[in-house]
Amino acid sequence: MASLQEYLFISGLLFTIGLAGVLVRRNIIVIFMCLELMLSAANLTLVAFSRFNLSSNGLPDYNGQVLVFFIVTVAAAEVAVGLAIIVALYRARQTVDVKDLTSMRG
């Protein structure tokens, strides 16, 4: 059986890869995908804790899984709004490269 540490490590590794992608990529759509990956990696932590800390009746702690459900819902709404913003941005600027979107640079 895989231990709690291994699950947390995989979760942290996925989060780290997502973070590296957000920093290194320039296509705003791919940056957005990496953000989704980071959200999902956090979900893995929640589910692992729910399974490893059993509640008093010996079943998994379902509060964690309900929280994952809410995170997935918020992520879906966020993707819809974010992609609409990207389309509006592309209409205005004809680019999805973050290097060309510097008008808010201080």
Place this chain on the structure above:
Amino acid sequence: MEPVFFYSFSGLAVAGAIALVLFRNPVNSAMSMVAAFVGLAALFIGLNAYFVGIIQILVYAGAIMVLFLFIIMLLDIKAAERPKRRNPLLLVSATFIPLIFLGQLCAVLPNIENQSPQPLALEEAADKHFKAADKPERDQSEIYRSLKEGSLPDVHLVGLTMFGHRGDNASIPTPGYNFPLQVIGVLLLVATVGVVALSLKKKEPRPEDPDS
């Protein structure tokens, strides 16, 4: 979860994530994102979270991936990321910030108790869960029946936690998550209205056709 499944599915998830970052073409990135999410869903199912695993497949690998592919094809970006010179400072920071993060994680992880998951004792859990309930009510319950048959009624238990239950049904009454559920509903409504408002095109005045 058997170690061989754990390692193969976590390998799939990590490989998909690395491919997502490395592919130059956004369509390939979207496909490898699906691989990463399917691996994650398999890990969820291995953790006895069947409902969350299915939701992960349906929402992420289904809906969100289709949305991404649709937008990528809609925008039809001709000059994909051109490999022009990168800012060396950015590359250094993009390498070292995640590495520092990973190092911190590896420093913290040995401190937590390294426990293997206890196997779920389903039949005992059925008796504990319905300690306070009457016998006929208990025998009517789907949860009790499934637990006694040795299967985990995952969806029923998530629903019980989400909507709350009275004290007659289980040992501890819980308030549930009814209010957050309604807030999520409002959030989805606002997101829908926002997306429609964002994607509206400004009407261009057409002097020769005043009706439209």
